[in-house]
Every structure is written in structure tokens, then in C-alpha cells.
Amino acid sequence: MAAKRGGAQDKHQRKAAPASSTEKPRSEQPLSLERIIATAVELLDAEGVDGLKMRRLADRLGAGAMSLYWHVDNKEKVFDLALDSVLAYRRPSHLIESPNWRGAVFHMLEDWRASMLRHPWSASLLPRRALGPNILGRLELLGRILSGAGVAEKDLNGAIWSLWNYVMGATITRANFDHSDEDMVAAQQRLAHLSEQYPTIERTRLLLDNDWDGTFRKGLDFLLDGLVPTQ
Amino acid sequence: MAAKRGGAQDKHQRKAAPASSTEKPRSEQPLSLERIIATAVELLDAEGVDGLKMRRLADRLGAGAMSLYWHVDNKEKVFDLALDSVLAYRRPSHLIESPNWRGAVFHMLEDWRASMLRHPWSASLLPRRALGPNILGRLELLGRILSGAGVAEKDLNGAIWSLWNYVMGATITRANFDHSDEDMVAAQQRLAHLSEQYPTIERTRLLLDNDWDGTFRKGLDFLLDGLVPTQ
């Protein structure tokens, strides 16, 4: 089982063409926090959490190695900002002020999960990071919908956190196991050798062929059944 | 908002006393995988994920800086083994073959969460790591109990993963927010300035005073209500 880290050693050299060239020399634009964060997201998508190095990020921006530090305190901040930038949410108009609270909750939480799975690095980052405006916006919206659906004021925080916990767990698990499918196959094969020790999960092939999306929706339904009183 | 990393600069110097001394020179024992892992857990408990450095670990073992690499492939492996070592589980005898399946599930899952909260670094590590024997043992047991409780074979994997997701989400959230209480307070204070933007979660004080344990049990009950058919 080789270490998963290993540098990708990718070929694309972002070296700017010789400045004398008449070609558009890529990235004349000045640095800015927005450009830095957008490029950080690109880099994270391409190379994962371990692939984000300050020097590499600067390179990709066509900037001198250490220029970033004028715009950003440190690498942690880059993570914080990249994460929140990926979690923006706009409700589709038909769900605004709709009486269908369950549909509204489902839409927002499934979108949340989908957004994070589109940027798998976000799943490992979210739990440790500061809550940015987009994340807070989702929590606010969730609270508003649940309150409107009849959840008592005293149960509201508990309901919000339960759903948060569920979404985080499902998303983090999915993002990581998805990312390491070979590991799962290998693990399931190891299980086969140990079928006396783990007969049940060997029989059901727990580590293979799981319907993550369906599982997610089902569990969410069960949670909502319990959390929100019927009328 | 200072970076959370900062070296702890702790004082306890584990330098072995001069070898000529008559005192028991601490750690005459040879290195062994068990000692390495046990000490890694100590270090992780004391200093967190970022505090585990190979040199420091060797130091603490009274061993030469690079000796570890004979026993262990790399740092990743240390994480894998430390994690699984902390997740052993033995059912109390009264729950073995008991008809009280809900009690058995609750005991195992609450113990799982408690074990991880006792070693908060484990919460951030688990989702990315290989599944060791103790983790697999818990999944096997969970499958066995649920199957005995009447969950259909085709629903078994989904039920197991739902519970896994829920436990992971709740534990990771708790471990991280617990660890950074000041951040939560600061965030809630920031919310107060933005009460037009986030009126609901500002009103309910979402980021403060949450009953994590109660929330965990309630949600678990709701999930089990849905996952396990009544008779």
C-alpha cells in the first residue's frame, strides 16, 4: 500500500513566455485576493490539499514567489477563503417562500453535499475551518426553514446541528472513499481472507457497490421525520 | 485571528540522563512497533496532529532520530496504526446476545464517539485512513446487530453506512468545535454585528451552548426509528 501523498510531477509548465515575445504574456492582471482564491481553488481541484503550496500558487498566478503574503496572512487563510468561496448557495426561486419545507431542506442540503463533492478537498477541510459567510448563510437558511416548518424554538439548534452532522459525515465519507476506490477494493479483498472474523460485512460486500446518493436521501428523510413534528 | 498551529514550545525535555548516571536511564527497552504506536498516541494526545513529528517521536522514545524507519514504512503508517489502536471495542457481557438491539447499537456507537473524543486528533484522521481491524470489527458488529434486529439483507449496507456517516459527522464536528471554543464565541459575536443578515441563528445563539451529547442521542434515535422496521 503505497503512500497516497506522492507528488504528481505534472508536466504543464506555467513559465511565462519570454517577456520580449509579442504574444499576450498571460496574466498581466495585478494580483488580487479574488484572483488568488480562484486560482487556489483550481489548484486544489487539480492536486488536492497536499498539492497547494504557496510557491506553486504564486507560480500559477504568474507572480513572484512571495508576493502572496502581501494579500494574505498565511496559508491557513487561503484555505479558509477557498473553502467558503466554494459553498455559495442561491435558492431557486420556486423554493423561496414555498410551503414545501421538506423540498427546500432537501435542495439546500443536497446542493451542499454536491458542492463539496465537486471539490473533494473541501470535505476534509470544512470541519476544522472558520465559518465563512456562505456557510453561515446556509445555516441561517436552514434555521429559517425549520422554524417555519414548526420546529420549536428550543429544539432549533439541535435540529440544525443534527442535519449539519449528518451532511458532514455523509459527505466526508463519500469524498474520501470515492477518492480511494482502489483501497476499498483492496480492503474488501483482505476481508475475504478473514471471513471468519468479519462474516457479515464480507457477505454484504459492505466496502463495495454502495448507493451513496440513495443512502444519503433515505437517512435524511428519517432524520427529518424525527426532527420536525408532523403538524 | 491568529493561526491555530503555533508550536507549543513545551518545557518537558525528554533528554536521557547522562548515561554514566546510576539512575534508571529511562527507556532501556528496545524499540518495537507497539512502543512506537503507544508513544505516538501519547504525543498526539498532547500536541495534536501537527505535533507529531518523526524526530520528536523518536526523541520521546529515547531513540536515535531515524531509528523509527526500520520499524515503520513512513509517517502515514504511524497515523494508520495509532488511529486503529485507539478504537478497540469490547462489548460488555450483558449486551452479548441480548435481545435489546437498540441498547447494543447505542452502546457501541456512543463508545465509538467517546473514544474518538478522548483522542480528538482521531476525528480528523479517521475519514482519510485505511480501515484497521478494530474499525472493521465495529462495522461487523454493527451489521450483525442490525441484521438480528430485522434489517433486510438488501438494506443492511445502507443502514450501516448511514449510522457510520452520522457518528462521523457528529464526532468530527464536536471534536473540532470543542477544540476551538474561542473561535465559536468570536464567531457568535461577529454574528451579533450582522444580525440583519443572520437573524435566526443569531437569535437562537447557534454557535453557543449546544447540548452535543443530547443532540447526538436524539438524532441517533430518529435514524434507528427509520432504519430498523418495527417488527
Next chain:
DNA sequence: ACCTGAACACCGTTCAAGT
């Protein structure tokens, strides 16, 4: 105000060598 390269401190890991 904004950007830069040189330099520092630190850390995982390899290697050639010791017993």
C-alpha cells in the same frame, strides 16, 4: 502601495555505515 529574491528554520526521508 505593491512586489521581489535571498535566507532561515523546519521536517520527512534516504543512505551509507556502524554494531
Next chain:
DNA sequence: ACCTGAACACCGTTCAAGT
């Protein structure tokens, strides 16, 4: 078989300077 220090490659960040 088991342990070791020196050395390498790499990376975040500081600093003194440049424009």
C-alpha cells in the same frame, strides 16, 4: 537484525529591498 548521524529535498514564512 537493529540502530545511527549526516545529508538532501522541500516548504512556510520573514526580511530587507526594490519600484
